[in-house]
Amino acid sequence: MIHYFNTLKVFTFVLHPWLVCKLTDMHPSILLNVCMCCFAGAGQDVGRSCILVSIGGKNIMLDCGMHMGYNDDRRFPDFSYITQNGRLTEFLDCVIISHFHLDHCGALPYMSEMVGYDGPIYMTHPTKAICPILLEDFRKITVDKKGETNFFTSQMIKDCMKKVVPLNLHQTVQVDEELEIKAYYAGHVLGAAMVQIKVGSESVVYTGDYNMTPDRHLGAAWIDKCRPDLLISESTYATTIRDSKRCRERDFLKKVHETVERGGKVLIPVFALGRAQELCILLETFWERMNLKAPIYFSTGLTEKANHYYKLFITWTNQKIRKTFVQRNMFEFKHIKAFDRSYADNPGPMVVFATPGMLHAGQSLLIFKKWAGNEKNMVIMPGYCVQGTVGHKILNGQKKLEMEGRATVIIGTLDVKLQVEYMSFSAHADAKGIMQLIRMAEPRNMLLVHGEAKKMEFLKDKIEQEFSISCYMPANGETTSIVTNPSVPVDISLNLLKREMALGGPLPDAKRPRTMHGTLIMKDNSLRLVSPEQALKELGLSEHQLRFTCRVQLHDPHSDNDTLGRIYTHLKSVLKTYSIQHVPDGTVIVESIVIKVTSSAEEPNLKVILLSWSYQDEELGSFLSTLLKKGLPS
């Protein structure tokens, strides 16, 4: 990885100040700036996101997720990629968290407090508000319920959140003098963001999880034509053609309706802030349309908390909700009421939303225990369940559960007779969505995470063909280097500009580079292009002229003048586009190259051809000497 300013300074040492340099000699590859991505997590590994990017000398960590499938240290990202021992603070310029899902922020307190990081952690306001709740909830299951020891504490979560710097949408934040970041709306969940990271003229956009279709309470992801050098996108659903949302919802409503019609009870375990709002709005609309009477309940405390956060972050919801919020609170439902634990024993049909989402504790588990024995009832799991939770067990088809009382003493078994349904309502982009995002942002390179390489070759081909950009799919732990073409802004002196204009020819065009001559002066952090004379004047040096001479021996049985004439004719036939003159004083001039012929009196047929040229015509001069060494045609 090379910092481009360093590279340019090296370049000036190579040049001698009195040599005129051609700007075109500065090949773009010298100004190479490599942008690297090193994966400590995602990269064909569905379950945890943690990406390291090096750009313009800055190191950024994107997301710090926990792998929900493992119970040991494999659930944390492998930070030894950054450093073998010690704290991460001096190796990272910042950490950015895209949204509050645990597979994106679950390892954050572990990273900042147990491994050690004191720098800034950036996330949006809603993410900052909701993250600690999820982290604490998760910590409780892992430590209190499962008795694990190598885990972060409640205090660590609090200390970690103190390092958070909140982001607003579309607002550029200067992390330091060179690094700036900007958040874009991602949809997916409340507060989810896509982030643009910029150093100088190079940028990377990381999408986190996003979706391109709006739903009932969130809008769709949006980004401007920022043309990043690299777009990093999740591709969990890239090889899926998603069923229409309407069908999915209809299926959900059908199941709920059927259960309620036959007098059964439906339990939907949810996390307070997530898909629950979406499902509530869906049920409310359906109940209203179908004029249904069965009661729907939302766990106590849940409504207030949810309302509080949605009200607080109203700008993060979609247009429709914002509009109706003024008249009435969108999250105050006509058909959905607050739940009281005694209602669980009421006869007759009902639908209950209760926390927590994985049936691992609390109210949802209590209700589940009461309703599990009746086959008329149903439980609908709307999301992923961690191993070890009741939710996970019943989704795996377990029909008998061991119920634990205090101190994990088993007090009995529970027969699971109710219907178990799993409906994923998560909002992710599919292949069509990914193509849409690429069209919006116009990146120069593409990188896909969260999928399997073997299963994504078709998508890679599709992207490469349609957009003519490279598409990368690194594995976990793999480093990808991407070459960028940074543009280097240079000030040009007016004199030099005028002189170039005076030369005539086509006007400068961004698409058609034209060779020009000048001297690049790099001082402090500024770059100036001036005429060679001015540069010499500024440096207090006098200009040297460089001329090369070369002698070529040739046998030619003619007079010196005739030999010269033959040389003239020969060159005229070979170099058709060059200016060649035969001057009467006995020289042939090709551009600025002077050719003379002499011979000695002793050997008049041994001609010595003298070639002389200035530095500018070096190439041509060398060519001519090689050509003449071959001899003249007869």
Next chain:
Amino acid sequence: THIKICIYFNSGIRGICVAGYTGAKSEILELLLPLKLYAGENQGLCAERDFKVQHGGFSEEPVESLIHIPGTRCVVTTGSSSSALQIWDIGGDDSDVIKRTGVINLKSTPAKGITIAPGLTDEPAVLHGSCISEVQLTEIATGRVLYTVAKESSDSVSGLQFVNACVFLICVSNGTLLMGDIRDPSTCDYPLQDSKSGLHWSFGLRSDSSQSEPSCCTVARLSSSGHMLLYDLRDLQSPFCQTQLNVQQNTSKNDFLNVSWAPVLNRCLSVSGFDGTVHIYNTMDWSTEGQSPQPVFSHRGHEMSHEAKYSSSLPVVTTHFWHQSRPKTLLSAATDGSLHVWDWVDKIIDR
């Protein structure tokens, strides 16, 4: 340019092959049917409602028709402009790219689209032709022509299908049916009794198994004006039933005219291509005299879709297929690029 989808159900494999194009590039996809279709009645453990793209590939030209060769991972396509059949290998587990493995070049560029059908012989072969005289059976691996029809006729072919490994049917767009046998170059012709000009005809064959004798097969002939004739394959001269379906003639796209017999249910057939619906009929109720039969079910999903509301023209169903084993499941595709998998309910019998 509208999106056209060709579907062919991969027997034995839980997937379908789909080709569609927008603009220049055409894509061929092998899609796994959503797991939800395979979940039992009360088994609720399937979250998967989505089609999974198992393999995908690119075709330089728009794909007009697409068939799968049974017993192989091979798919054959025809394009609108070229005079060749493209052979593709869907691929295995090591890669998700569908690669073109070969071409069968035809003698000349046909004026109309080529109809293709899979051969049922042991060596994978494809029956193809744009007009009767061009119908031939070509071995895929070698390109060897195994059989050619000996009839000189430039009548255009609207349908081809093998009854068993040797016997096949050709349907001409004017309604004539020809029965051939690959062991004998001559064919038996069965023109329509009173053939009306300007109509386009399509046919559907029902056989009990791929190796069945002609005695167990029924044939349906359908015209673009809704005229339907049903035959026992042993007697293609006289239909055992004739009727007029109550449909609107769609003169613009004869290619979409499609009649299929249900593989599991008895005497049940489906019809599409007139508009955005697929109609299912129970032919047991049909009588030769009397009014048009009523469909037992009509799938209006493509007309009522979200996309249909916002487009200027209503979508037309381009093709439909019955699921091989689920008795009441069908797949259908329409000109707006939609793909539906649906079950139907007989309102009278089922509750």
